[in-house]
Amino acid sequence: MTIYQSLVASCVVLAGLLASGEWKTLPSEMRNYKLGQVWYVVTLASASISWQVYTVGLVGLIFESSSVFSNSVTAVGLPIVPVMAVIVFHDKMDAMKIFSIILAIWGFLSLVYQHYLDENKLVTCHTNHVEDDTQI
Incomplete structure (x- = not known):
């Protein structure tokens, strides 16, 4: 269930990003990031990976306790x-x-x-x- 909730939430956020036209500002947001473009991508990737680890950990807690x-x-x-x-x-x-x-x-x-x-x-x-x- 948790995987489906995350999938639906990701799709809704992506649809909102595309529908609002905010996706056009992403390159300038990357360029204007204080630490640089590489750290912008690293920050986003580490945030998404940590949320996945968190979700799997919570599901593991449910199964184990x-x-x-x-x-x-x-x-x-x-x-x-x-x-x-x-x-x-x-x-x-x-x-x-x-x-x-x-x-x-x-x-x-x-x-x-x-x-x-x-x-x-x-x-x-x-x-x-x-x-x-x-x-x-």
Whole structure:
């Protein structure tokens, strides 16, 4: 399923690029890239390869453990991206990035707390069932 989602997303982005006429500005964008044309291609290629490795890794997590654990790893990774953009690319830390980091951390903590509540409920239910059997 993940491969098909990525394929459809790539096709939609490519169709949007072609329909809007933005593809005509790609050569000038390459020429105006600060680090040069070669690094422009290297940046795009490394971004696409890293996303593929990320996707395959998440699918591997689903197969080896569970989709909940895969989602929690994704939620932990969300705040890392804007922070790394600030550190590596010297990007500005604006209110939108701070807000997205706070929401990502809040989502992860909510997931952990819900898992904690579900585990406590399961332990309590199991303990009460065992105590009822011993009283009979």
